Amino acid sequence: MKVALETNQLIALxxxxxxxxxxxxxxxxxxxxxxxxFSQYVANGDVRTEFVPVESEHxxxxxxxxxxxxxxxxxxxxxxxxxxxMWEMLHIAAASRxxxxxxxxxxxxxxxxxxHGDHADxxxxxxxxxxxxxxxxxxxAYDNTIxxxxxxxxxxxxxxxxxxxxxxxxxxxxxxxxxxEDDQVRNFIGSIPKPQYSLLDTEHPTSFGVxxxxxxxxxxxxxxxxxxxxxxxVVLEVADAYAKLTGRxxxxxxxxxxxxADVVLVAMNSAAGTAKDxxxxxxxxxxxxxxxxxxxxxxxPVEEIxxxxxxxKAVAVMDRAYTFGGPAGPxxxxxxxxxxxxxxxxxxxxxxxxxxxxxxxxxxxxQIFDTGYKALEKGAFEPLVNWVGVRE
Amino acid sequence: MKExxxxxxxxxxxxxxxxxxxxxxxxxxxxxxxxxxxxDKCIHCMTCWIMCPDNAIEAKxxxxxxxxxxxxxxxxxxxEVCPVKVIDMVKExx
Ligand code: SF4
Ligand code: SF4
Numbered sequence: 079m080k081v082a083l084e085t086n087q088l089i090a091l092x093x094x095x096x097x098x099x100x101x102x103x104x105x106x107x108x109x110x111x112x113x114x115x116f117s118q119y120v121a122n123g124d125v126r127t128e129f130v131p132v133e134s135e136h137x138x139x140x141x142x143x144x145x146x147x148x149x150x151x152x153x154x155x156x157x158x159x160x161x162x163x164m165w166e167m168l169h170i171a172a173a174s175r176x177x178x179x180x181x182x183x184x185x186x187x188x189x190x191x192x193x194h195g196d197h198a199d200x201x202x203x204x205x206x207x208x209x210x211x212x213x214x215x216x217x218x219a220y221d222n223t224i225x226x227x228x229x230x231x232x233x234x235x236x237x238x239x240x241x242x243x244x245x246x247x248x249x250x251x252x253x254x255x256x257x258x259e260d261d262q263v264r265n266f267i268g269s270i271p272k273p274q275y276s277l278l279d280t281e282h283p284t285s286f287g288v289x290x291x292x293x294x295x296x297x298x299x300x301x302x303x304x305x306x307x308x309x310x311x312v313v314l315e316v317a318d319a320y321a322k323l324t325g326r327x328x329x330x331x332x333x334x335x336x337x338x339a340d341v342v343l344v345a346m347n348s349a350a351g352t353a354k355d356x357x358x359x360x361x362x363x364x365x366x367x368x369x370x371x372x373x374x375x376x377x378x379p380v381e382e383i384x385x386x387x388x389x390x391k392a393v394a395v396m397d398r399a400y401t402f403g404g405p406a407g408p409x410x411x412x413x414x415x416x417x418x419x420x421x422x423x424x425x426x427x428x429x430x431x432x433x434x435x436x437x438x439x440x441x442x443x444x445q446i447f448d449t450g451y452k453a454l455e456k457g458a459f460e461p462l463v464n465w466v467g468v469r470e
Numbered sequence: 471m472k473e474x475x476x477x478x479x480x481x482x483x484x485x486x487x488x489x490x491x492x493x494x495x496x497x498x499x500x501x502x503x504x505x506x507x508x509x510d511k512c513i514h515c516m517t518c519w520i521m522c523p524d525n526a527i528e529a530k531x532x533x534x535x536x537x538x539x540x541x542x543x544x545x546x547x548x549x550e551v552c553p554v555k556v557i558d559m560v561k562e563x564x
Binding site for chain 1: 473474475476477479480481482483484485486487488495
């Protein structure tokens with residue numbers, strides 16, 4: 079069935095179809111409508127979800143955590159400062175293996191205050207242990223939301239997951255999308271597998287939120303670090319099952335004209351679409367360019383990135399966030415780490431673009447590809463980090 | 471107790487049993503005041519047993535019999551909640 083909806087409304091609809099047991103949320107721009115529309119479904123009796131209207135995002139994530147640890151299917155939505163305010167609980171949710179799915183309409187962090195598209199919020203959450211899916215379009219955001227439930231709750235995974243899409247550029251855009259029937263969604267996700275230990279299991283008393291000092295902390299953290307190794311397989315299995323149901327096939331990454339590409343742009347979310355259009359235009363001029371779009375950012379797909387970039391000569395990484403005081407933007411640092419010990423590796427450069435919702439235009443992307451070609455002539459990207467579209 | 475390796479731990483940050491602080495971490499050194507009960511006047515309502523955050527109230531046959539001073543942090547909750555005020559918080563002598 080086709081519908082034309084604003085992405086936020088579409089995601090609220092996906093949540094209605096999922097019908098989580100518990101949603102605890104505090105609305106924040108630009109994901110407000112997700113919470114607003116979903117709470118309307120609750121008020122109208124369209125879903126049986128327990129909706130917890132909390133007084134802050136910190137409390138939202140705390141309530142989600144407790145509900146999830148008792149075995150409930152749990153979702154929330156946030157952005158920017160809201161996600162930042164959840165920070166403490168994000169770490170606890172991941173380490174506690176609470177498979178909460180959180181919708182994030184990516185938005186810039188303060189200061190200065192800004193409500194527009196930017197990846198600083200979820201990039202800031204990259205060390206919290208949450209899994210992360212990223213979406214170029216409304217259709218992908220819808221499809222990722224449904225798949226995220228099945229990935230996060232899989233007994234081989236049991237980690238919380240962020241479902242990202244760009245604030246305003248995507249969240250407030252109306253797109254015609256293909257949606258599933260309610261019962262197709264419910265059959266696909268099934269019921270949440272019963273956890274081995276649960277807060278409400280009075281037959282088997284268990285201590286949650288425990289203390290582990292010098293004698294045990296490292297063992298807990300090593301066990302958590304190892305558990306991410308199962309995630310990619312589950313992401314691909316879920317994508318296969320979803321393709322059978324919908325005909326829409328997803329991977330860990332998306333290659334766009336990479337096979338013979340000399341200069342490759344690495345992009346996330348909506349800018350990947352602009353980058354693909356630019357590649358089409360440049361290909362007509364005979365330029366061998368391509369785009370690598372990252373769908374699964376956590377766990378970071380190191381092997382897949384190496385494979386995708388093995389023929390590239392120059393790689394321009396587009397960062398819609400910055401690591402202040404660090405060597406480059408966050409995505410660049412991850413891609414560079416994936417490539418560091420490869421014998422044959424492309425030249426790598428970082429391009430900071432679109433902060434605080436500034437438009438990322440095809441002209442700017444052309445300029446980035448040009449810089450890639452110049453790097454090939456010079457033998458290096460100089461400087462390593464380039465700010466694109468900033469007044470100088 | 472043999473210390474577990476990372477791959478022997480249960481999933482998440484849990485201990486698959488309750489009341490496990492006893493015997494694993496001795497917290498007596500955290501106390502400034504320690505609770506002392508006058509059992510002659512105790513009415514064995516067990517409020518302290520319910521409210522103690524550290525399972526440090528010892529009970530037998532449904533009766534309050536004293537404290538586990540290895541597990542007691544000296545928070546004073548028991549003295550506060552006791553309805554007949556028979557628990558005194560006494561300064562630790564060190
Ligand atoms: S002082 Fe605190 S820890 Fe000690 S027995 Fe009383 S309530 Fe428990
Ligand atoms: S609360 Fe007071 S009266 Fe009740 S059992 Fe404890 S010490 Fe005794």
